[in-house]
Amino acid sequence: MDGLELLKKNWKSQEATLPQVSYDEIYKMIWKRSSSIVKWIFIISICEFLFGVILNVGLADEEYWNSLEQLQIKEITIWAYGINYLITIYFMFRFYMNYRQINSTSSAKRLMKDIIKTRKTVKSYILYVLISLAVVTLSLFYLIAYHHIENTQVADSSAYVFDALDWLKFTGITIIGLGIFLGVIWFFYQLLYGILLKRLKKNYTQLENLDCD
Template sequence: MDELEFLKQNWKKQEENLPRLSYDDIYSMIWKKSSSIVKWIFVISIVELLISTLFTIFMADANYWDQLEQLHLKKVTIFVYVISYLITFYFIYCFYRNYKRISTTDDAATLMHNILRTRKTVRTYIAYVLISTGIYYLVIGYLTVQNHQLIQNIEDTSKYTFDAMDWVKFTVVFGIILAVFLLALWLFYRLIYGILLRRLKKNYRELKRLEI
């Protein structure tokens, strides 16, 4: 008997001694893991909201609001804050709803559907954060320069104003800075939520094999 045959027979003997898991046992383990992952997504979203709120409160001092008032951006900023928090609360509610759905699921097909729904919700949330952040800073950057120039023109017409080439330079530099910031933000979300999404994807594949 060669070495390969010996290893095969030895493996079969070990396999016979291993405990055999039923369909319900495997499903129960996948269900518990999925429920735990979605719960963590919900918790992380709340922590993220709390951190961003504290950061906003810390940065938004009296001087910050005075500068916005001078640039005529105070109302716009408040409006953006309100809309942003409303949308964020909506996503947190979606994460909580996904968690409740998975925690009360009693069949594999529904669990697979809820896993896909959760992954889609997280991806939509990340896309919203990146797109809204990019648009916000583009608009604020443009309005800041425009209002700053308007104030200068009113106070002293002899002061230098932006020409076409200055706008091009500003757009390029600002675009590069914004792109780097959004890339860093994307990597941050990729690290935090990406790990959980990959685990959910793995659970989905295991359920799919289980159904087959």
Template sequence: MDELELLKKDWQRQEDNYPRLSYDQIYNMIWKKSSSIVKWIFVISIIEFLFWSVITLFLADKDYWLELDRLHLKEFTIISYIISYGITFFFIYKFYRNYIKISATDNVSSLMENILNTRKTVKYYIAFVLISTAIVFLIVTYFTFYYHALNTEVAEIEKYTFSPAQWAIFIGVMVLILILVLGIIWLFYRLIYGILLRRLNKNYRELKKLEM
């Protein structure tokens, strides 16, 4: 049983020999826990951004860019990096703003609203990651297949000889791979942010009880 549950039980006790905790004390405990959770969401988003940035810099050597140029993906990759980093910075800023707002909250209704806004921001962020990953995957797959075939002598001869069944198999395999990739990403984010969101949702339910 956590500290908040103990405080709630103390608050509800009617016996004279036990001090009764006030409404404000219970609220302050929930407020502190919520502020800490939102702070961790903000910190984790920064760590995640730095991690993927380092991975990108490590992989983006001369051969990497030459291969992208050969597949006509260099410009697309640069543009996708710019857009992705820009949107990610926006979400990091939103996480920071959510933390600042919750830290300055002084009443139950505002705290509940800020908790809901934080949950929405995290869900939108995860949706952005999944959708952008799907778009990039499909575009990279198409360009890789098309230009690799164009630059391969045997494939060039057989380029237009694929039967409908072969195309169906190829598309089916790509769809399965995409679903697997998105599933892994979803599980990754659910593990990282899901625990924090569940705790935040628990705090929201406790605040609703306080308002009753």
């Protein structure tokens, strides 16, 4: 008997003395972890939504609305708030439904599909937040600048004439500033949801290996 066969024989003899964990027990542990993670994703989305509402309500005093009215963007701002709230509530509903589906899952393959679906939903939500922030920021910046130009009278208008290079510099600074702002927001969401998504991915890998075994 060579050394390798001797090692296999010793390993099998030791394996019999170790506590055995069944397939169902491993699956239940992964299922419970996944269910808890998705529940926390739903809870965090609620807290984020409430924080946003409270922040907007806190800023929305009479002076705030008067300033928006002077800039002629009060109605647009109200519509933007309303649309954003509706879309956010939709994603919260999706998170809740993902939690319910995972909580009632009865097979490893089904759980794997639910994990993939949940990860896609969260990534879509983060992408929506970044895109909406970019659109709103650029739109408000344009409207404020347009209002300022339309309502500002100057004696020498030649001082306010910009050539192509000036516009290129201005556009570049705006894009860089917006990129830094969105980068900070993205980093915040990676801390907020990214850790949970990594744990879900780990659970998916474990289920994949379990199913292969």
